[in-house]
Amino acid sequence: MSLLRDRLAAGEFTITAELSPPRGASAAAMLGRAELLRGWVDAVNITDNQGSHVRLASWAGAVAVQQSGVIEPIMQMTCRDRNRIALQSDLLGAGALGIENLLFMSGDHPKFGDHPGAKPVFDMDSTQLTWTARTLRDEAKLLSGKELNPAPRFFLGAVENPFAPPVEYRARRAAKKIAAGAQFMQTQYVFDIDVFTRWVTELGELGALDRCAVLAGVGVIRSARMLDFLASGKVPGVQIPEPVIRRLRGVPPDDVGAEGARLAAEVIAAVRQIPGVVGVHLLTAGYEKQTPELLRMAGVDRTRYFPAGTNQPAAAALAGKSPDGH
Amino acid sequence: MTRVMVELRSRPPGASQDPGALGGVTGTAGPRSVPHRPRLSARLAYLMQKVLKPNPANRRFGGVVERSALARKAFTAAERASKETLFGCRMCGQCALPVTGYSCPMGCPKELRNGPCGGVGPGGACEVYPEKRCVWVVGYERAASQGAAADLRRLQRPIDHRLWGESSWLNYWAGRDDHLWTADDGLETAPLMGDHG
Numbered sequence: 001m002s003l004l005r006d007r008l009a010a011g012e013f014t015i016t017a018e019l020s021p022p023r024g025a026s027a028a029a030m031l032g033r034a035e036l037l038r039g040w041v042d043a044v045n046i047t048d049n050q051g052s053h054v055r056l057a058s059w060a061g062a063v064a065v066q067q068s069g070v071i072e073p074i075m076q077m078t079c080r081d082r083n084r085i086a087l088q089s090d091l092l093g094a095g096a097l098g099i100e101n102l103l104f105m106s107g108d109h110p111k112f113g114d115h116p117g118a119k120p121v122f123d124m125d126s127t128q129l130t131w132t133a134r135t136l137r138d139e140a141k142l143l144s145g146k147e148l149n150p151a152p153r154f155f156l157g158a159v160e161n162p163f164a165p166p167v168e169y170r171a172r173r174a175a176k177k178i179a180a181g182a183q184f185m186q187t188q189y190v191f192d193i194d195v196f197t198r199w200v201t202e203l204g205e206l207g208a209l210d211r212c213a214v215l216a217g218v219g220v221i222r223s224a225r226m227l228d229f230l231a232s233g234k235v236p237g238v239q240i241p242e243p244v245i246r247r248l249r250g251v252p253p254d255d256v257g258a259e260g261a262r263l264a265a266e267v268i269a270a271v272r273q274i275p276g277v278v279g280v281h282l283l284t285a286g287y288e289k290q291t292p293e294l295l296r297m298a299g300v301d302r303t304r305y306f307p308a309g310t311n312q313p314a315a316a317a318l319a320g321k322s323p324d325g326h
Numbered sequence: 327m328t329r330v331m332v333e334l335r336s337r338p339p340g341a342s343q344d345p346g347a348l349g350g351v352t353g354t355a356g357p358r359s360v361p362h363r364p365r366l367s368a369r370l371a372y373l374m375q376k377v378l379k380p381n382p383a384n385r386r387f388g389g390v391v392e393r394s395a396l397a398r399k400a401f402t403a404a405e406r407a408s409k410e411t412l413f414g415c416r417m418c419g420q421c422a423l424p425v426t427g428y429s430c431p432m433g434c435p436k437e438l439r440n441g442p443c444g445g446v447g448p449g450g451a452c453e454v455y456p457e458k459r460c461v462w463v464v465g466y467e468r469a470a471s472q473g474a475a476a477d478l479r480r481l482q483r484p485i486d487h488r489l490w491g492e493s494s495w496l497n498y499w500a501g502r503d504d505h506l507w508t509a510d511d512g513l514e515t516a517p518l519m520g521d522h523g
Contacts, residue, residue: 079436080436084484105444106436106438106443106444107436108445109435109436109453109454111435111454120435120436122436122437122438123484123487124484125436125437125438125439125440125482126440127440127441127481127482128439128440128482128483128484131481143484159444160444161444161445161446164442164444164445164446164447165442165446165447165448165449165450165460165463166442166450166462166463166466166467169441169442169466169475169478172478172479173440173441173442173478175479175511175513176440176441176479176481176511176513178513178516179481179511179512179513179516180481180511181516188444206513207513207514208513210518211513211516211517211518233447233448236444236445236453237443237444237445237446237453239448
């Protein structure tokens with residue numbers, strides 16, 4: 001069962017985060033980082049060879065996290081490396097191993113990774129892959145029409161970048177993925193609250209928010225170097241608005257991290273006020289240690305997921321069950 | 327025992343910055359997937375749509391062409407030549423141009439048939455070829471300029487890779503690609519949150 005689905009369907013403020021599998025044949029370090037998020041986030045994305053860099057497979061990472069019982073995994077799947085045969089086969093594998101939360105995306109081009117000469121597959125796009133997963137689940141059929149026995153149980157997610165051109169098409173583009181079966185949607189970094197609000201509002205007008213829960217992407221600019229990198233425009237899909245750059249450049253270089261965290265906390269608090277936003281997705285891989293403090297600063301109260309009278313999560317919060325029965 | 331590791335990789339990563347050496351051939355045939363700026367204005371392209379519709383005359387003509395292997399070959403070559411010049415056609419054999427603002431999605435390095443990826447640059451630049459404009463940004467502008475932006479709502483099904491190199495016009499007139507896209511996104515009939523146990 002997917003607790004992520006239950007929380008989102010109930011309209012509870014939900015927090016997801018990102019966990020990147022290691023470059024190595026052990027999931028231990030990743031599980032250590034997951035432990036730091038225990039109780040603080042409801043589910044973690046297990047990325048699929050992010051940035052086209054080879055890492056431990058997302059399905060294996062998702063299984064390891066699931067088995068650890070620390071947090072519910074969301075298995076990411078890109079269209080970059082597998083054709084429709086392999087994708088459907090892996091979807092069935094995920095279903096068999098009890099991985100229900102799935103997140104589909106096109107994936108970065110191999111050009112940006114550690115194997116730039118690799119064949120870009122892109123046999124399907126992310127909308128088609130979402131549609132395929134829904135067909136497997138709801139019609140118990142493969143794309144070929146062949147019947148499945150049994151059909152998998154899935155909770156389907158997609159991503160959108162409300163800030164990339166053509167901006168006026170982005171809500172329709174998201175709606176298309178929702179029509180194809182997306183039940184939750186995580187966004188690219190939100191720094192521009194106005195553009196984001198317009199995007200969510202249009203989704204609401206289209207009736208898409210009755211069908212899909214939106215989680216606003218939140219990132220933390222941790223250093224002056226990271227600011228330079230993100231502001232350079234070289235990171236696909238990431239745009240940092242001028243006022244944000246000015247604000248972070250306005251503090252001493254050593255304080256950029258603290259100011260970046262304050263900014264992220266403000267973004268979390270601001271997007272919570274936007275009708276239709278059900279949660280936040282923390283794009284903060286590698287920031288697990290500081291994540292609880294960030295959420296506290298944003299005024300997020302997770303104590304109901306922790307044992308009574310403490311502000312620390314306990315083993316009972318595993319697999320998302322809150323100790324007080326929620 | 328000492329094992330000698332033979333390097334499998336042919337060249338160090340990032341050795342080539344030449345976009346031509348990207349390995350950008352996503353499909354199984356045809357030239358690389360590189361964004362191509364349409365050379366036919368949106369207005370003319372949409373006018374052409376009326377002429378190329380699968381009307382009885384075109385269907386009859388297509389039927390005649392298909393009866394002879396030679397005629398088919400000549401017709402396909404003519405289609406390739408004209409569409410290559412105008413739209414950067416790669417002959418996927420299942421043309422999406424009528425519903426993409428006549429900007430070819432097969433020029434997208436990810437061959438996305440359902441709209442732009444999230445990596446489009448601030449000015450509308452392609453993520454993979456920053457010196458080119460995203461085919462979907464161009465397609466959206468062209469479709470919107472002709473009142474056809476709603477076409478971009480259609481859900482595009484995965485393509486059939488067996489059709490590379492075939493004439494898409496003959497397939498279109500014969501109705502062999504009727505299943506390529508839906509009439510609309512069908513959002514209104516998509517299940518509501520909580521409908522799935």
